[in-house]
Amino acid sequence: MTFSVSWHTLLDELDDLPEGATLITPLSHKRFRVTDVQEQRVIIDFEDRDEKRPLQRDQFETLYRRISDEPGGFELDRLPPDADPYPAVLSLHPRFEIDEDEGVIIEKDGPTTSQLLNAEPASETDERSEPDLDVYADALLLVDALERHDVATLSEMETDALVNLYTLLSDVQRNANDLRQDVADVLLNRLHHDRPVSGPFGSVQRTTRRNRSLKDEDEVLAKLEAEGIDRDRVTGIDRSKVDDALEVTELAESDVYDIEESEYVRKADVDEEVKETRLQGLKEQLAATEGEEAEELRQEIEDLEGRIDELTSFRTGAEVHE
Template structure:
């Protein structure tokens, strides 16, 4: 191990990371990014707290000397050492698998690491909703969604997938915002925004007590038990599985045919987003300003439509 060469490699790999990519600490899985590199340190910034922390060159040398003496189990890493271990795996000399970090040039690949999260995967849920909404807006502008039967198959598929992704992501955001709003909403109170109004609503969900409690309550009042007993679907399915009873003998089966999304190419979506951003950046003058204003308007309309759900 040549400390100078390894340090140079560490700095180079950190500087070459894709903008927006994150690294994870091996044990606590705290996300962090590379904020700055210098001759004697690599400064990282933790995503969960915003804390900036220098990783010193001398400490890397100490850790590498420990690795030269043998592998290091990741579970034994102290919190302060975890970021050093993560960054070391970006080199072409140190690999991490099977719960340990070790010197293994044959298994290591420069710039890759099991603790590296791509920029596309590192986006938060609100960021994904924003990006998916932007892609959906572009797809709606490009394809004639008013006449789905006239769409090319690829366009129809992309439109369906993007609409599904926006709906799913928006629901996640809505649930998280709901918790925050409930802390601010009192009984019979309404909160108003630019796009609408919300109020606190209470909905009861009933779950029967255990069978013994229910039957005891019925017996106390002289209510026949058979009034509330019936077929248990779970038990019926077990009977179907272990006997020759046919499904159509005990079930009225209706077939519902629908389209199911089975996959999303996040890398392709992210690449498309980068292409849109690059084209906008290349535009100058009135044309660029008009396009930015148009995109802002599209995003606003999408936001309004989603909030109305």
């Protein structure tokens, strides 16, 4: 198939785009719309800035030739800077597809996908789904706690409320970090070189961390001595040997260590059953609709939460034995 035929097929696909259709670039993940389709160029408009940009036919032809020359697909990170709208638009052609995991755009004989985002908003009547994630459940509980208490004046909050707040913050932090790492593992395969990739809330960039660890001690000392460096200049006190020595001498730990102690709060236990009960109440609140049944459900939830508060509220030892 000649480029001229492919070009006019692409123009036909662009003419058939629904109004407001949005595409996304594969490298920088910037959103844009096609605002005009002409014989020699395509005009696009980026969402995040007031900028119209022409995409020239001859540049599409160059990209087309490079894809045709690469059986395994053309590597996207070989594109010139700011050229990733071209493969995004070309992906609308029924024979071209972007594989972000592999970082290529490839020509295929079968069905393909495009960089076109769903232009139709989700129906308000669609059933609401809840992600089966620990961080979601804990975040929901945390939001509820933040709405119930004035955290701007922590010193005035009751101790039990502070304990609950600290526990939830700790759980959200741990579970969010686990999910963050899972997201990072997937993103790593989609980021190319040092090009930032942007989203609505921010941007990320692939970076390289350099870690160092010494080789075998004898090998290092031998190489340094060969360069005229006395081994006494680079050898130090082995902490593990000092600890062993303390065990067989009358020296105190403070005789050989500078010790600085600090106190901190540590989460000791989590009552998962209470959390699950509260969470279920919140989910029912979210799912409740208007009407008499909804009002009865809300009242039942309030009564249940009141009993939970009474059972889990903080009491001193004196109060317990009264």
